[in-house]
Amino acid sequence: MSVFEIFGAAVALAGAVIFAIGLIRLILATQHRPYQTELAPTKGSPAQGVLYAFTLGMAPWAKESARRHWVAYIRGIIVHVSIFAAAAFLIASPWLAQMPSPLRISLVALFTIGAVLGLAGFGIRLSDPTMRLLSTPDDYFSLALVTLFLASGAASAARIEFLPAFWAISGITMAYTPFGKMKHFLYFFYERVFIGLFFGRRGVLVWRHE
Amino acid sequence: MNSTAEIEQSKLTTAREMLGNLVDRRVLTALDACVRCGICTESCHYYQSNPRTEHTPYYRAEMLRRLYRRFFDPIGRVFPQWVGAKEATDEMLSKLAEMAFSSCTLCQRCTFACPFGVETAEIMRIMRAIATATGNAPEMLVELANLAIDKGENAELFRDIYLDQVKELEKEVQDCLGSSKARIPVGEKGARMLYVPLAGAHTIVPQAILFNAAKESWTLGLFESSNYAVFLADGAKSKRIAERVTKEAEQLKAEELIITECGHGYTTMRWEAPKWFGGHLPFRVRSILEVLDEYVREGRLHLDSSRNIEPTTYHDSCNLGRKGGIFEEPRRVIRAAASDYRELTPNRLDSYCCGAGSGLVAVPEWADIRMQAGKLKAEQIQRTGASLVITSCDNCRQQIGDLSEHYGLNVETSSVSELAVKALT
Secondary structure (H helix, E strand, C coil): CCHHHHHHHHHHHHHHHHHHHHHHHHHHHHHHCCCCCCCCCCCCCHHHHHHHHHCHHHCHHHCHHHHHCHHHHHHHHHHHHHHHHHHHHHHHHHHHHHCCHHHHHHHHHHHHHHHHHHHHHHHHHHHCHHHHHHCCHHHHHHHHHHHHHHHHHHHHHHCHHHHHHHHHHHHHHHHHCCCCHHHHHHHHHHHHHHHHHHHHHCCCCCCCCC | CCCHHHHHHHHHHHHHHHHHHHCCHHHHHHHHHCCCCCCCHHHCHHHHHCCCHHHCHHHHHHHHHHHHHHHHCHHHHHCHHHHCCCCCCHHHHHHHHHHHHHCCCCCCHHHHHCCCCCCHHHHHHHHHHHHHHCCCCCHHHHHHHHHHHHHHHCHHHHHHHHHHHHHHHHHHHHHHHCCCCCCCCECCCCCCEEEECCCCHHHCHHHHHHHHHCCCCEEECCCCCCCHHHHCCCHHHHHHHHHHHHHHHHHCCCCEEEECCCHHHHHHHHHHHHHHCCCCCCCEEEEHHHHHHHHHHHCCCCECHHHCCCCEEEECCCCCCCCCCCCHHHHHHHHHHCCCEEECCCCHHHCCCCCCCCCHHHCHHHHHHHHHHCHHHHHHHHHHCCCEEEECCHHHHHHHHHHHHHHCCCCEEECHHHHHHHHEC
16 A cells, blocks of 8 residues: 555544544434423324325425425435445445446546536625525535535545545544534434424325315 | 522433433434434425525424433433534523424424424424423413413402303394394303303303204304413313313203314313323313314205305314314305315415414414514415405414504405305205
């Protein structure tokens, strides 16, 4: 292993450890908060509500805001699919040399598109007066990390020499995730479960109205 | 006497303590999930009617988030500027209070627009609770809540007057049904249903006519369903106001508690009250809308839709619909009672608030705000071409009546019960 590879791997491992500790702390802190169980007799099904929240509740035909902001909706989906794919690629990256060429080319394309769309996030955030007003340094830093993560993923999928850089950037990204805005990746699941339980129980989330 | 500085300090301490205590798992999630993407922006009727930054849901919620991060977020405590955390000041608390009470009706429409489902209304509720605890809540709402508690504690003082008034109303019921046997029983033990009205004959007479027509075993409650402490997010007072009704139902051994056409009154008793009283209530809680729907479906009420031929539409109350799951019940009754029914667009889960919810209608100095916030609803109504707007919440009804006058809509408003009475055969 070269010095760069050792450095990159060390940063990635350290980042993974910080990520794991930070994530556990975040989950414990959240679970430590009280949760008020609904006690009224149900009108609908909480379980079906959760299912709805993770399926139809996110579909563009059921979500007015997705139809209205369809560009942002598609951008969001592509960026997040790229991130999850890049996370899987990170785990598999020690065996990059053995990866079939068509797969690597596909990953390059996906990560490049993700990185470009990540970069576009700066423009979107800066061009909207309300978003600009409410954005914090944390927002821009998180966006920059994710964009770099995807860009370095694309570069290393294309050329194995970039792998140490990808590992190092991944380590920094992982280490920062539980502390900044990127912790929303955890709260997304919490929030969808909560609204599914709450509104499902009340019979609000019905699959089809009369 | 405390100095101004001491009072301010005490308010800030209270705010911090309340923020620490009231942020449960759901609220914490709502605070931490938002990525400030702005997709919720147009979901808000305030923004649609007056597109300003302060009217976006994420701006409002962000104001509390910044305070929360300063106190409780590890990064916010050490590097406040990095995450936009802000130090609490008395001025900030006043601004938060005004925003929580006059710029958000807690309608929860933005929750369904958000890709995450962030519950901004829950954040605003915390803001209301802090405002109430620090003396920044609207005086009118505080007085109305206190009056309701006083009424519960001194029921005997008004009982006889109330009974006399109801006797008068009973004559109207008898005239309408052409039967001297029709009654408005009050506080009658053994009745199957305890019906909880609002202050006003329009929530007693039509329902009494329908109960009598359906040959229901029922009795009228002494107290009204409204609970202004809920708007203040004051849990202790909310419970005391609700307790007046739950005690009455228990004393009368009623099997069911039927809430009149009142949005927050229904949500409070049906969904919130069991939490305050530690579990299931010893009676079933339903809305009068569910009862009327049942009567129509079971053939206990016979309605003739040809008696209401004017173009009619229905406004979904946020509390009954989006927060209570009552979408189809009123529609089935209206379709049975009116021949030209038209839907507002959008409706049901996507329905816009009328602009007066969560106590806004009760504060006279906010009349201009609610007229502006209701602009979208006025336009929606106009597009249907309806001349009659049915709504099953008294707040919405007053607001739509005011909107009609303000925007020259020339529409009448009515409740589902009143419409059903007109169609009764």
